[in-house]
Amino acid sequence: MKKAVLLINLGTPDSPTPSKVGKYLTQFLNDKRVIDINPVGRFILVNLIIVPFRSFKSSKLYKAIWTKEGSPLLLNSFLLKDKLQQKLGNDYVVELAMRYQSPNIKTALEKIREQRPEQIHILPLYPQYASSSTGSTLEEVLRQIRKWEVIPNIKSVSKFYDHPKFISSLVSEAKKHKIVDYDHVLFSYHGLPERQILKGSAHYGGNTCQMGACCNTITKNNQYCYRANCFETTRQLVKALNIPEDKYTTAFQSRLDNKWLQPxxxxxxxxxxxxxAKKILVFSPAFVADCLETIYEIGTEYEEIFKHHGGEKIMLVNSLNANDEWVDAVKSILLD
Structure with missing residues (x-):
């Protein structure tokens, strides 16, 4: 009897055209966990303001990173899936889905169901837990599976930022660079609205969030706090790479307004x-596959900002994508 694995990443437009980008943004931003405001307000904001005005601008950005083969995120995710299938062998069936757009979760789960597996392992490819990514993905998986007549054993992973092999995979990627040659190291994570962090704290930890020193250690109250998960990821990488305290910063990118996580x-x-500072090395440990936020936002936009203010070079540490050590790490995350 086979076991199944479903890898899930956030998603990407099917093509970089304005219509396809608009379709992706419409699905993504209408998710109640992503923009967690009044449904009527969300509908107006997303469908009448953001998507009509943002589709053309975002289309240009996607075109800048698109390859002849397609989306970098999708290509690397499929390569990861194929390598993991090889690593796990014939006792497993491995499928890939995107939370938004294609291949969609429903289709991937149907392929798995046809194999009649004894057990299904669900792995959202987001190292740090967030309601808007991991929570939304697992909710959609459960929404699809609850319709099945037979529901097999299901195992899911909600976070893996502190898994030793995830950390060691990032360390190996970092060691391709001579860190002492850089004036500073920036650990840049995708941002979230502060209200989402506070809501998670209220739900799970009893309103203990202070948006400050409470994230200095992982406790039972903040173990599912995205902010705490990010700072702990940085601490583990800094320790493994022997980076001095005054030589690194943890920060958050891709904000929509000033009420998002800082700095x-x-x-x-x-x-x-x-x-x-003349040379900066930048990690993006919230992304396991290179995408718009790493290739363009960090690699192009941030370098322009840096040079405009007197800097010379920003070097981005590649995401794990489908390198062999990361494939081994995914196997361990699933089977541990």
């Missing part, structure tokens, strides 16, 4: 340049 990555980069 903001673009502002940190600006300040570093103004203070004389």
């Amino acid at each position: 903001f990555s673009d502002k940190v980069i600006e300040e570093l340049a103004k203070n004389g």
Whole structure:
């Protein structure tokens, strides 16, 4: 009897055209966990304001990172899936889905169901837990599976930021760079609205969040706090790489307004340049596959900001994508 694995990443437009990008943004931003406001307000904001005005701008950005083969995120995710299938062998069936757009979760689960597996392992490919990513993905998986007549054993992974093999995979990627040659190291994570962190704290930890020192250690109250997960990821990487305390910063990118998690990555980069930094090494440990946020936002936009204020070079540490050590790590995360 086979076991099944479903890998799930966030998603990507089917093509970089404005219509396809608009379709992706419509599905993504209408998710109640992503924009967690009044449903009527969300509908107006997303469908009448954001998507009509943002589709063309975002389309240009996607075109800048698109390859002849397609979306970098999708290509690397499929390569990861194929390598993991080889690693796990014939006792497993491995499928890939995207939370938004294709291949969609429903189709991937149907392929798995046809194999009549004894057990299904669900792995959202987000190292740090967040309601808007992991929570939304697992909710959609359960929404699809609850319709089945037979529901097999199901195992899911909600976070793996502190798994030793995940950390060691990032460390190996970092060691391709000579860290002492850089003036500063920036750990840049995708941002979230502060209200989502506070809601998670109220639900799971009893309103203990202070948006400050409470994230200095992982406790039973903040073990599912995205902010705490990010800072712990940084601590483990800094320890493994022997980076001095005054030589690194944890920050958050991709904000929509000033009520998102701080410090903001673009502002940190600006300040570093103004203070004389010439070379910065940037990690993006919230992303396991290179995408718009790593290739373009960090690799292009942030470098422009850095150079504009006197800096010389931003070097991005590649995401794990489908390198062999990461494939081994995924296997361990699933089977541990």
